[in-house]
Amino acid sequence: MSAHLLELQGVHTHIGAYHILHGVDLAVPRGQLTMLLGRNGAGKSTTLRTIMGLWRASQGSIRFDGRDIARLDTPRIAQLNIAYVPEAMGIFADLTVKENLLLAARGARSAAQMDAARLEWIFGLFPAVEKFWNHPAGKLSGGQKQMVAVARAIVEPRDLLIVDEPSKGLAPAIVHNMIEAFAQLKRSGTTILLVEQNLRFAQRLGDTVAVMDDGRVVHAGPMQALAEDAALQRSLLGLSL
Amino acid sequence: MMNRLLSGDAPRSRLLAALLVAIVLGLACAPFVFPGVKALNVAAKVLVFVVLVASFDLLLGYTGIVSFAHTMFFGIGAYGIAVATTRMGPTWGALAAGTAGALLLSLLLSLAVGLFSLRVRAIFFAMITLAVAAAFQTLASQLSDITGGEDGLTFKVPEVLSPSFEPFDDPFLGVTLDGRLVCYYLLFVAAVVLVLALLRIVNSPFGRVLQAIRENEFRAEAIGYRVVVYRTTSSVLSALFATLAGAMLALWLRYNGPETSLSFEIMMDCLLIVVIGGMGTIYGAVIGSVLFLVAQSYLQDVLRLASEAASPVPWLAALLSPDRWLLWLGLLFVLSVYYFPTGVVGRLRSLRAPGAR
Amino acid sequence: MNYKQKVPPAPAQSAQAAMNLREIDWPPLALVPVLALAALPLVGSGSTWLTLTVAGLAMGMIVFIIASGLTLVFGLMDVLNFGHGVFIALGAFVATSVLGAMGDYTQSASLWRNLLAVLPAMAVAMLVAGAIGLAFERFIVRPVYGQHLKQILITMGGMIIGEELIKVVWGPQQIPLPLPAGMQGAWFIGDAAVEKYRVVAVLVGLAVFALLAWTLSRTKVGLLIRAGVQDREMVESLGYRVRRLFVGVFAAGSALAGLGGVMWGLYQQSVVPQMGAQVNVLIFIVIIIGGLGSTGGALIGALLVGLVANYTGFLLPKAALFSNIALMVAVLLWRPQGVYPVTSR
Numbered sequence: 001m002s003a004h005l006l007e008l009q010g011v012h013t014h015i016g017a018y019h020i021l022h023g024v025d026l027a028v029p030r031g032q033l034t035m036l037l038g039r040n041g042a043g044k045s046t047t048l049r050t051i052m053g054l055w056r057a058s059q060g061s062i063r064f065d066g067r068d069i070a071r072l073d074t075p076r077i078a079q080l081n082i083a084y085v086p087e088a089m090g091i092f093a094d095l096t097v098k099e100n101l102l103l104a105a106r107g108a109r110s111a112a113q114m115d116a117a118r119l120e121w122i123f124g125l126f127p128a129v130e131k132f133w134n135h136p137a138g139k140l141s142g143g144q145k146q147m148v149a150v151a152r153a154i155v156e157p158r159d160l161l162i163v164d165e166p167s168k169g170l171a172p173a174i175v176h177n178m179i180e181a182f183a184q185l186k187r188s189g190t191t192i193l194l195v196e197q198n199l200r201f202a203q204r205l206g207d208t209v210a211v212m213d214d215g216r217v218v219h220a221g222p223m224q225a226l227a228e229d230a231a232l233q234r235s236l237l238g239l240s241l
Numbered sequence: 242m243m244n245r246l247l248s249g250d251a252p253r254s255r256l257l258a259a260l261l262v263a264i265v266l267g268l269a270c271a272p273f274v275f276p277g278v279k280a281l282n283v284a285a286k287v288l289v290f291v292v293l294v295a296s297f298d299l300l301l302g303y304t305g306i307v308s309f310a311h312t313m314f315f316g317i318g319a320y321g322i323a324v325a326t327t328r329m330g331p332t333w334g335a336l337a338a339g340t341a342g343a344l345l346l347s348l349l350l351s352l353a354v355g356l357f358s359l360r361v362r363a364i365f366f367a368m369i370t371l372a373v374a375a376a377f378q379t380l381a382s383q384l385s386d387i388t389g390g391e392d393g394l395t396f397k398v399p400e401v402l403s404p405s406f407e408p409f410d411d412p413f414l415g416v417t418l419d420g421r422l423v424c425y426y427l428l429f430v431a432a433v434v435l436v437l438a439l440l441r442i443v444n445s446p447f448g449r450v451l452q453a454i455r456e457n458e459f460r461a462e463a464i465g466y467r468v469v470v471y472r473t474t475s476s477v478l479s480a481l482f483a484t485l486a487g488a489m490l491a492l493w494l495r496y497n498g499p500e501t502s503l504s505f506e507i508m509m510d511c512l513l514i515v516v517i518g519g520m521g522t523i524y525g526a527v528i529g530s531v532l533f534l535v536a537q538s539y540l541q542d543v544l545r546l547a548s549e550a551a552s553p554v555p556w557l558a559a560l561l562s563p564d565r566w567l568l569w570l571g572l573l574f575v576l577s578v579y580y581f582p583t584g585v586v587g588r589l590r591s592l593r594a595p596g597a598r
Numbered sequence: 599m600n601y602k603q604k605v606p607p608a609p610a611q612s613a614q615a616a617m618n619l620r621e622i623d624w625p626p627l628a629l630v631p632v633l634a635l636a637a638l639p640l641v642g643s644g645s646t647w648l649t650l651t652v653a654g655l656a657m658g659m660i661v662f663i664i665a666s667g668l669t670l671v672f673g674l675m676d677v678l679n680f681g682h683g684v685f686i687a688l689g690a691f692v693a694t695s696v697l698g699a700m701g702d703y704t705q706s707a708s709l710w711r712n713l714l715a716v717l718p719a720m721a722v723a724m725l726v727a728g729a730i731g732l733a734f735e736r737f738i739v740r741p742v743y744g745q746h747l748k749q750i751l752i753t754m755g756g757m758i759i760g761e762e763l764i765k766v767v768w769g770p771q772q773i774p775l776p777l778p779a780g781m782q783g784a785w786f787i788g789d790a791a792v793e794k795y796r797v798v799a800v801l802v803g804l805a806v807f808a809l810l811a812w813t814l815s816r817t818k819v820g821l822l823i824r825a826g827v828q829d830r831e832m833v834e835s836l837g838y839r840v841r842r843l844f845v846g847v848f849a850a851g852s853a854l855a856g857l858g859g860v861m862w863g864l865y866q867q868s869v870v871p872q873m874g875a876q877v878n879v880l881i882f883i884v885i886i887i888g889g890l891g892s893t894g895g896a897l898i899g900a901l902l903v904g905l906v907a908n909y910t911g912f913l914l915p916k917a918a919l920f921s922n923i924a925l926m927v928a929v930l931l932w933r934p935q936g937v938y939p940v941t942s943r
Binding site: 305307360361363364365367368369371372373375376379380383505509512513516556559560562564565567568570571572574575578579582 | 678738741742746747748750751752754755756758759762763765766770875878879882883886890916918919920922923926930934
Binding site: 052054073074075078079084086090092093094095099102103104106109110152 | 818821822824825828829831832833834835836837838839840940
């Protein structure tokens with residue numbers, strides 16, 4: 001069993017005529033939280049979408065638990081117990097919070113069949129989810145929606161969580177909640193790949209870090225090492241953690 | 242010189258050029274080369290459809306607007322001539338007045354339709370034009386005082402164009418020279434002039450902007466072209482040419498009714514022709530019209546033979562019945578949308594330069 | 599921006615509430631009774647008004663049955679099926695064959711014996727239409743996913759082929775489809791004659807709507823459809839094959855169109871091969887008014903269209919088709935995306 005749950009090697013992605021990813025090499029270790037950092041336009045979201053099969057990799061290999069998933073279609077990839085929270089959250093606005101979660105719970109045919117204990121845990125992490133259970137998800141604030149999006153990703157146990165900028169546009173208090181939630185998730189043994197621009201977030205949660213620029217991973221290694229090297233931080237990200 | 246005449250839009254394929262030359266010659270000499278009333282009727286219909294479909298190509302192929310209301314303008318042109326000559330007598334003045342009136346009405350309607358198209362999404366617009374065309378046809382059959390209702394209007398045309406006009410007693414090259422021939426050549430000249438005019442339009446800077454808008458409207462607007470103006474102008478031009486085609490039809494048939502020029506079948510025929518011929522080429526309208534109308538007229542004869550041959554197998558005979566020619570044409574249409582997305586013209590052009598575009 | 603922001607949120611209800619009853623956008627719902635009431639003084643006589651209103655509701659229900667499938671197909675998969683009319687015609691013609699073969703049932707004056715003929719006719723019509731729908735999706739629609747222009751062209755081509763094939767099987771002429779004996783005639787409420795069949799049509803329409811509403815709001819499949827209509831990509835990211843779902847919805851939509859065809863044929867008491875193309879225009883008006891992807895919107899649109907057609911048919915016969923177009927334009931000026939726009943496309 002490889003130490004890495006997810007491995008990308010030499011992945012290229014073209015969107016129409018545009019060559020976005022130029023040979024991405026990424027290794028996501030099991031049971032850890034890997035941060036994917038980089039400035040806007042570096043190709044982070046594209047990488048996540050390529051992993052999920054929403055964009056097709058034109059070259060390279062993507063291995064999940066040793067198995068090549070680059071040619072699989074999105075539903076099949078999701079069925080391998082990979083959960084994806086897109087940058088835009090992907091909340092179904094006209095559906096209630098309950099329905100949003102029910103949709104993600106593939107094993108449940110109705111709300112009653114969802115795992116009650118797990119739901120309790122989710123309510124503890126994200127009180128807003130319980131509070132607005134029967135409300136249309138579209139009526140929630142940005143931060144609340146973000147919580148619903150993450151809650152949805154964990155409504156059933158997943159092997160890998162891929163999250164795109166969960167703290168974007170959120171008030172600092174909510175960001176704190178979010179950090180706490182991910183810390184708990186990490187402790188529960190879920191492997192997480194997180195794209196973030198909020199460096200506090202990154203520093204507190206990340207075990208491993210990969211930095212992208214211009215469609216490539218330009219640095220990869222333990223978060224500790226990056227956190228201690230201010231000069232490296234500035235050269236990679238333009239500012240310090 | 243040929244290049245200037247064609248506004249720089251050369252056929253770009255020897256086979257295509259040869260075909261076009263053959264078609265033009267064939268149409269020019271039709272009365273002499275293809276004897277008989279039916280053949281001449283088909284040839285005249287080809288001339289009318291070439292103009293109609295070419296105008297439709299301007300709208301669909303070059304500007305990317307899907308509109309099912311095109312036959313409305315065709316009908317307006319036809320009714321213009323019909324109503325004017327019925328009311329004002331068979332004079333050239335009446336023809337001029339009828340055509341002018343029809344053009345004016347088309348101008349106003351197409352402006353309204355064109356501007357409305359920009360308020361709603363393309364899908365809505367397509368559906369709405371379908372409804373409007375149906376309503377217009379109903380309107381034409383209900384305003385019987387003006388339009389002659391369901392029965393339509395039968396009318397006379399100026400002396401020179403009518404069959405009874407026979408200036409020479411002796412036949413020329415085996416064909417009696419009469420008003421029909423004059424009318425036919427009037428249509429021929431009109432068709433040539435209108436098609437060349439359309440070529441000039443689509444190859445002008447205006448035409449290039451249309452294509453840019455078709456490809457990426459957002460970017461065109463961002464560059465600074467006022468998409469509203471271009472699309473509306475294109476809608477109006479397309480409608481005006483269709484109106485003239487309608488006038489041509491009415492002149493030839495000396496009759497017009499709701500079914501003749503406003504029916505949904507004609508709209509479908511235009512679609513079939515423009516797709517089979519090749520969208521966004523203008524030449525596609527020429528090739529497509531010829532193919533389609535010849536098939537329409539003579540395919541039925543072929544099917545009749547086939548059906549008789551298949552009479553021992555009743556269901557096969559029913560499938561091959563000449564009345565079901567539209568079935569086979571429909572199949573051809575569906576197949577061409579899949580396998581010939583660029584139509585006959587596109588296919589011919591790509592044959593010439595394999596790999597290159 | 600979001601029309602829902604205008605309506606104050608209703609207090610949270612239990613999970614039993616169907617289809618977002620908690621926040622009803624009521625103005626479009628009000629249109630139907632408002633229109634009916636507005637027509638009363640114009641029509642003059644109460645009994646005539648009642649007859650017309652029932653006729654309008656019946657016609658509207660039948661149109662709704664046909665349109666519901668089409669609007670879901672568009673909302674879910676962004677597929678524009680301009681050939682939906684062919685299933686209408688197919689259903690109607692199949693019914694002529696089935697009912698034609700069951701003469702002793704249809705000629706009986708007993709309503710129950712009539713139903714023993716009509717219900718199987720509807721069932722067979724739906725099966726055939728659904729099956730042809732599967733083939734239509736596979737061979738005509740599937741190759742052109744994502745390309746609107748080609749979809750329009752191809753589905754119209756498919757309709758032409760379908761119409762011609764109907765002519766091959768049943769002949770090109772009009773075929774009568776008389777109502778069974780027990781369903782003919784009318785009930786009299788005071789002065790007003792209310793045709794029995796029209797009441798039946800309204801009931802069937804309501805039943806179909808209730809079934810659709812229940813499926814959409816209470817079952818997981820319905821949930822998937824509603825979510826897929828909003829964000830297909832996200833549903834796939836959650837691990838569901840939306841394509842498969844779509845094929846099912848397409849077949850169901852075609853079957854519903856077949857059912858609608860049977861009912862329309864009985865309403866007109868005759869069928870012609872071109873009936874698909876004729877009803878197509880009405881269907882499009884309905885789903886434009888309703889908003890692409892919305893079942894509730896389709897119901898409202900259909901009822902409005904049915905009522906308007908019948909009222910103007912009585913008041914201004916020459917303006918009938920225009921009245922529907924005028925109605926559509928009026929609605930679009932008020933809400934350019936239809937009364938209940940569901941998709942953001």
